[in-house]
Amino acid sequence: MSAPSVPQKESLPLETKKNFRWTVVIWLLIGGIINYLDRANLSIAAPEMMKELGLTKTDIGLLGTVFSWSYALMQLPSGWLIDRFGAKKVYSVAVIWWSLATFLTGAVSKMSSFIAARLLLGVGEAPCFPTAAKITASWFPKKERGLATGFWDSSSKWGPAIAPPILVLILVSFGWRSLFYITGIVGIVFAILFIIFYRNPDKSSKLSAEERAYIQADGSGSEQGLQQTSIKWRTLFTYRSVWGMILGFFCTIWIWNIFLIFLPLYLVEVHHITLAQLGIYASIPWIGGIFGNIFGGYITKIMVDKGRSTPIHAKRLLISICAIGAAIVVILIPFVQGIVITLTLLTLALAFISAITGSAWALAGDIAPPALVASVGSIQNFGGYFGGAFSPVVAGIIVDTTGSYLLAFVSGGIIAGCAALCYWFIVKNPIEEAKA
Template sequence: MATTQQINSSSAAAKSKSKFGVLALIFLSVVINYMDRTNISVAAQAISDDLELSKVQMGIIFSAFAWTYSIMQIPGGMLVDSIRIRLLYPFILVAWSAATIVQGLLSSFAAIVGCRMAIGFFEAPSYPANNKIVTQWFAEQERAGAIAVYTSGQFIGLAFLMPVLAIIQQWFGWRGLFFISGGIGIIWAGVWYLLYRDPVPESEASSTDSEASTNDNNKEYQVQAAANWNNLKIAFSSRKLWGIYIGQFCLGGTLIFFLTWFPTYLAEYRGLSELNTGFVASIPFLAAFCGVLLSGFVSDWLVRKGVSNEVARKAPIIIGLLLSSSVIFANYVESTQWVTFFLSVTFFGNGLASINWVFVSLIAPKHMVGLVGGCFNFIGGLSAVTVPIAIGYLAKDGDFKPALMLVACLAVIGLCSYLFLVGKVEQIQLPALDDDGTPVPDTQVIQPLPSSSGDTK
């Protein structure tokens, strides 16, 4: 008969082999996610010309995705905590991909806004789900690297997809662009369902002796998880959490500029052709890809060397936000090469700081990873609501200089948030709760349960 140690060793080896396949699935899902978010930016000029839309109207179209994406972050995080990822992910993939296809059939401003809202609604649970998958499958000292890999999908995917999407649009028009990108997402939903498996909780592979102790802890865990309104209060009352929320908003402000107005900036303000815009726009995305991978793996390496989270996790974000503020220098150069350089440095910095999702699993109580991830992305999503419209108004006369100043200011605010609000990087500890969710006085703090990733910190 196999011993408990042999069973656990076999389970750990199987999980170690599977987790990299899981990471590949998340990576490709992120590529498709961002393809369906940003194909509108590639098609923007053609849509504007075809439907005779103003810059302010295009700003509203760019923003519409984020209206529902932001509102649904907290409910989406709760869904992630309560529904199996294997079932939830394919459903939302099919739904947002179908909405993408429908965009290609529309000819009115209001209908396109409605479709963008639908895409945002169904994409909302995706990033909380990604973060939960990584938390379940990877140990704490591996998570920044894992987050960096899947986050890089939004950069490397778009770096290569920008020119591809531009070519597709040249061949099939902006309507064909939506048909093709939406169809890819529907196919991928089937692949995800066939290949992904939720991880087996470690408690199921543990010995009978340890099960009693684990079950006792799970009772406390379940009482905490049941108190959803109390959890929501905790999620919005912690200074540490507000520090990462504000930082996510500011990072999102830079990202959303590149995902929405950047091709228009190159084509109209800098005078590049449609095809050249696709190729030049890919360069900052490659820079961001390098930034996020460098950040993630160096950060994990520092953790393994015993460097504190204040340095290993915070330093890449602080340096990245500082570099992102260099976007302001693009206002003072004329050549395409220098503009591309400063925008690439800006997006490289954004990539460095994009491991900030690791702070959700480091700071949030264990049973609230999905909820805090939803709150985190809700605040971040508000940047996608406000920034595209703000840029539309700032650039309505064709001058993008004020818009770049706005992006630089957001980077500085995000830098201050991580310096002065986040403080020491440590998990929030909660008091014990009774059955109705009220704190029990004079009791010991509930210690977080070990995660299924094997994290024992």
């Protein structure tokens, strides 16, 4: 008589009972908010800096450009450093570095010193988002990375959204220099807490066995380094999809930088809002950015969950549609008059643009092998910010020369729309290891 059959162990459920992995997003969200507060403080301080120090819009645009250039150039080594030495080590040093650079900005008065401080800020901030992409690829299966990325990438909108009311209050109470002092100190405190409490997934004691198995089932669950891939870093520039990501992100960051640097000035000069009103009005459009980030990630997750698309195709489709939407809305902005319709269009524009940036960062985890996620993400970001670095100073020159923001918005909208061409027609296939 044959022995009774032994019941087979059931496969892992689609959802785990515990979701500790989602708490990791909180670290990335807070770090990203601090990162963007340290960028946005310039746009809030700009009117008072121009008044006190005699700076022009071109000077303010130049400071934005210097930051973007140093930030872009440091993307290339930062991605390699993250993949080589690990996300936690590089990220901790980076946060302390950029926080000290922020503090320094408040202590100087000459244009040359401001340029040096913004250059140092760009160097320090460069590893922030490539690190987040690396951590996401380690902690989340592919189908969840778009949503997880949407949450932490929304930090780039939370920062500018909460910056106006908070920083305007500080500015009015203590002066523009205090904006840089306070945000710098906050960053250092965060870095200390991150060093003490954050752990990689393979070293975390908080993960249940069930959740760990769920994460590992899709190839995640550990932070893979450069020694675990046969692909050389320098060869990443030979892949078509990488170039599509570089060019597409350039088109997106061009208009993004214009909003980041000039949105408050645009509202003050064109719509004549007061400094007190600026704290509210300048934050409203970024709420659309937060929504776009999270909702865009949710849409791509639903498309994959329902079997309607692969993770890569879902993100490419969302990016392309949103790029076209952003182009239309941005071009319309200078042609409307009322503050309500202007804020509506600005909010829609940032919602579209934010959906692009969130999906683009998540796309790095789909295109790249696990050991090269930070490198591919940073190369994409390099393309965006190296080319996009020109937009603040170009916009500043246009406005100083013509006395109008019209050409800056129209040209920015056209460039933003070109992102659809890059991500849809150039970005196609993932990078694969050569078969032995």
